Structure formats: structure tokens, C-alpha cells
Amino acid sequence: MSAAAPLLLEARNISKRFGGVQALKDVSLTIRTGEIYGLIGPNGAGKTTFFNVLTGLYQRDSGDVLFADQALDLTSPNRVAAAGIARTFQNIRLFGNMTALENVMVGRHVRTRAGVFGAILRTASQRAEEAAIRRRALELLHYVGIAHRAHDLARHLSYGDQRRLEIARALATEPKLLALDEPAAGMNATETAGLRQLIEGLRNDGLTVLLIEHDVKLVMGLCDRIAVLDYGEKIAEDVPAVVQKDPKVIAAYLGGAG
């Protein structure tokens, strides 16, 4: 990971206000291709709001995002997905009454074509596409290590497996950037270690990862660079060793905890 790696994402002056609360204030940050980029900060600092703006779930008040040298259309989630950003949720949001395999198959939607009439008329291309979707979805379940649960309903999976399934579903959209919102939340030490391996594997396979995480040890050990948000503003952005010693960051965390 060299500093000269090309930029993948450049967020410029993103602001978002909810009523009287300035959730994000002129947040700018840059993510380079192939790095694991951490976004940390005390509770309520605006991390998840940033994710929601970036993935089109919230409409920003101002600012814009360059993604892979293109202006990113933030107005609808399916355009963001098509541009190549996928995410998971802090509170897991799977399709609980669908099987693990079906959950991942849904993720293929953004990269496949055939529509309603093809589905009803069973054209040859439609059948081939659906077979390919099924195959790819199974591969992804293998990749995250839960292929044996493919035909179980998502809501019947263990907590750790649900996290993995959410990652598999996000990967099915063939993202250039995978945004993980507190993937280790609620996990035990073994599950967290497994998750760490999985994320490192993703990076080694060429994916860029944006990670929100509370587990400081995990973030410091895993991320190439880290940005710190506090009260909606970015107060630091650097490699972990530097951020860790930044007095503003220390103050924010101690102040937030106190």
C-alpha cells in the first residue's frame, strides 16, 4: 500500500443537518484504491450519517463526492450501488424471511439485466443469467464461509453468520468500495478474529474497504489510514500510529466517555 495509490473516493465538504443538529459539517476525506480506511469517533459523531449520505439513503444538504473519477449521483441508493459502493448495516438488515442464498442473489440484481417479461417467458438468456446468479451467490457464500447455511432462512443464522451473510450480499453487487458499519459490534473475540481475517482477505483480493468500528484494537490493527469524526467534524486523518497520539482525538474520546 503506497501513498501514491490512485484516489478511489473523494468526499468534499459534505454537510447534513437534522433540525437543529448539525450531524455532518463540511466533512472532506479521501480514500485510496486498495486501502482499508477507518472512520471512528465517539457515539453520535456522525459516522453512520456519513455512510447513509454516501449510500444515498439520506439526502445531503451540501457537498459532493467523486468516485472513480466520476461525480457520484447520491440521489438514489440503486445508482450508488450501480456506481460500485456497497454497504452493511450496524443493525443487521438482511431479508430475514429469505434464505441466505436468496439474500446474496438479490445483491446480483444491480449487475444483471433481464426483467419481468424475461422471467415469465423463460427466455434462454434469462435462464442462463439466473443459473449464473445462483452459481455466483453460492461462490460468495463459500468465500465468507457460510455455504453450509445456504438454504436456511437468514433470520435463523447465528449473529456472526448474519454479519458474514451481509458482507456476501454486499460483495454480490461487485463493489469497488465496501463500506462496513461496525461489523464487529456484538461479536465475541473468536468471531472478531475471523472477521478480521475476512476483511484482510478482501483487501488482498483488491477491494477497498471503508470501516466504521468501535473496537479500537481492531481498527488500529487493520486500517491503513483513519479519519476521526467528532460532533460532525473531521478532527484528524492519518495513519493509525499518528492518529492515536493526536491530542484532539484523545480529548474527543475522553470527553465523549466522560
Next chain:
Amino acid sequence: MDTFLQQLINGLTTGSVYAIVALGYTMVYGVIQLINFAHGEVVMIGAMVAFSVIMALVGAGTGLPPALVVLLGVLAAVPVCMAIGYALERLAYRPLRHAPRLAPLITAIGMSIILQHLALLIWGRDPRAFPQILENASFAIGGAAISTVQIAIILLSLLMMAGLTWFVHRTKFGIAIRATAEDVRVAALMGIDANRVIAATFVIGAALGAVAGVMVGTYYGIAHYTMGFVLGLKAFSAAVLGGIGNLAGAMLGGIVLGLVEALGTGYISEISDLCQWPLVGELLTERCAAEGHVILFGSNYQDVFAFLVLILVLVFRPSGLLGERVAERA
């Protein structure tokens, strides 16, 4: 004649139709939590269009086989209803997607009235006798009779239910519909265009409704511009009984409702015959001796059963037989 078996057959027939119509309510409710009260009118228009086509073909003396004529009626009704279903969603409901829930609900009632009166203008206010061109043979089974039309309705309904189940579980688009029903925003993140999915549920529901309309017209031999109202309410009751938003629930609810209605209708006069009751019967000995029966409720109380079931479900099990999602939402 075996009343029980006969009413079972009759109930299964009407129940199949209720189930098919209920699917239209429940699919739309599943994705946008709207009760599309105009759906019953879509069914009615399906019956009316088929009626016109069948009459025209019979009148022209084409000499086509009757089954083919009815099939052509269905083939004409389906696209018309699909277009109406699409137009309803696109023009009436989509602009209100983010409005308070009462607004689309009232719009649905308005659409229902508009479609009903459109049908009144086109087909007139008199009941139209559906041409009985199908050879309607009866077969005896165990003291009851089943007609070819009944067999056709039951089989065709089962086929459509199986087809829809296969579609939503096995095809990419079907899976997208279920994903949208569970979480529309996450589905959008997967690249699913919610507008297309929502429009599709209206169109598919309307296509099923069109077929149901032709089945009702053929079964009762009559089509009328108000026929969609009670039929729609009953199918809606069936959807609630099964658990609204749940496809399997709508199918089960439709069949159960049809059976309850048929059995209730079959036995109500017997049960409400006061002469059969031990104490009351003695008080009425003279009348009973003279008339034989003093019946409180006759089979004209048929429509009561569906709504009685609706009320009981809403009081005792609002989430329906198979419904859990509504309970989670509420």
C-alpha cells in the same frame, strides 16, 4: 344428496376464486402497505371485457369451439386489466407514495368508484347474462355433483397459485419482489428499482384478477358493474384471514373462506329452524305443526359469513392464520 360433500365442492370452487383475487390484495399490501380497494373493480372489468369478446365471437357465428371462445375472452381480459392495474399504480398511487397512509386509501376507494361507473357507462346498468356456451357436464361423486366448470375453476386456480409461488421463489424478479416487501430501502441498495417492483405487483395482481373475473362470470352466468364490490370485500377478508402481505396466507384464507361460506350457507336454515330447538320448539308447536319449519335465517344470509370471519379474525387474531409480518409492523 350429501349436503356436506356438495357444499365442500361448492366452497372449494368459490374459495379458489377468492384466493386468486386475494393474491392481488396481498401482493400490493406486501410491498407498499396499501389496501387497493379498486382491485375488486379490476376483477369486474375482467369479467366484462371477456363477456363482450365472447358475445361478439358467438354473435359473429365463427363456429369456434366454445372452450376456445372462452379462452379468447380471457386472453382479451388479461391485458386490459394489466393496463388498468399499471395505470392505477402509476397515476393514482405513485404520486401519493410518501403521503400519509389515509390519502392513498381514500384514493383507492375513489378509483373503485370511478372504475365502477366507467363500467356502468360502457356495459350499462343491467346484469349481463354470461353466455353459457361451455358444455357443463356433471359428475356424481359420493352423493354430490361436480361440474366441469367447477373442475376447471379449481384446477386453473391451483395452477395459477403454483405458478405464482414458483415465480416469487424461483425467479430473479420474484426474489426482488420479496426483498422489496421486506425492506424497500435495502432492496434499493441492491440495485432493485422499487418503482418497477411495485408496478409489477399491481400488474400481476390485475392479471390474476382478470382470470378470476372470467371464472366468476362463467360460474354464476352473470356479469354486472357492481359485482366487483362484494367479491372484492370477500377476497380482502380472505387476505386478512390468511395474514395480509403473505402469499400462502391469501391462498389458504381464500379456500377457508369459501368453505366456511358454503358450509354456513348449506346448514344455516337447518340450524336456525326454531322447530328443531328443544325449548323454543315447544312454544311454537302449533306453527311448527302447521308449517313444518320456522326458519330464522335462510341461505340469503350467505354474504354474512365472510364478514363474520373478517370480524372474528380482526378481534382474535389480527395477524391472520399465517401472518407474522403484520404483527411485527404493528
